[in-house]
Amino acid sequence: MTMPELPLHIDSVKGFLSTAEGEALYRHGRDACRVGPLLEVGSYCGRSTIYLALACRDAGAYVFAVDHHRGSEEHQPGEMFHDSELLDPRSGEIDSFYEFRRNLERAHLQAQVIPVVAPSARFAACFTGALGLVFIDGGHSLEAALADYRAWSTHILPGGLLAIHDVFPDPAAGGQAPITICRLALASGLFEMIDEVDSLRVLRRQ
Numbered sequence: 001m002t003m004p005e006l007p008l009h010i011d012s013v014k015g016f017l018s019t020a021e022g023e024a025l026y027r028h029g030r031d032a033c034r035v036g037p038l039l040e041v042g043s044y045c046g047r048s049t050i051y052l053a054l055a056c057r058d059a060g061a062y063v064f065a066v067d068h069h070r071g072s073e074e075h076q077p078g079e080m081f082h083d084s085e086l087l088d089p090r091s092g093e094i095d096s097f098y099e100f101r102r103n104l105e106r107a108h109l110q111a112q113v114i115p116v117v118a119p120s121a122r123f124a125a126c127f128t129g130a131l132g133l134v135f136i137d138g139g140h141s142l143e144a145a146l147a148d149y150r151a152w153s154t155h156i157l158p159g160g161l162l163a164i165h166d167v168f169p170d171p172a173a174g175g176q177a178p179i180t181i182c183r184l185a186l187a188s189g190l191f192e193m194i195d196e197v198d199s200l201r202v203l204r205r206q
């Protein structure tokens with residue numbers, strides 16, 4: 001399935017998702033939005049959101065974009081992925097929401113997206129719905145990744161998808177929290193691996 005042309009240059013959107021990973025999210029999002037709404041944890045500046053929203057567009061479906069927009073550990077001042085352009089001069093804190101919304105507007109995809117500006121766990125505590133796809137790309141500590149997996153994977157409908165970013169089989173290539181939840185999902189017997197693109201893994205709920 002070819003992806004429609006994006007109305008903006010994706011490299012003008014800050015983020016860590018490769019083009020191949022984004023296109024895979026689009027492809028699987030197209031299938032999954034027939035099962036139920038999509039939800040991503042860790043929207044940052046909207047790079048993955050744009051691919052998922054594009055997947056929703058023709059079907060009139062929606063993606064929940066969950067992020068507190070205060071940056072993960074690695075985005076804080078002094079850390080490896082800190083970007084001083086995202087500092088809010090008023091509060092001195094990271095604020096990626098302005099940039100997130102600006103990018104969705106530039107992509108003309110804001111109508112497909114329901115932003116949830118809250119910690120993932122807080123939204124999970126009051127969310128009772130069923131989902132067609134969950135994309136986990138939030139906090140990369142083991143605690144955060146486990147919490148996201150436990151909170152959100154249970155909402156995936158049969159035939160729906162669990163996508164996980166930053167899965168690195170080689171510990172030298174990256175942190176091991178995402179691959180840990182990927183292995184947990186496979187070990188549960190409820191999910192099977194259906195796609196691997198760069199560090200993205202896509203599993204289907206039986």
Ligand code: MG
Pocket residue numbers: 016017137165166
């Ligand atoms: Mg990531």
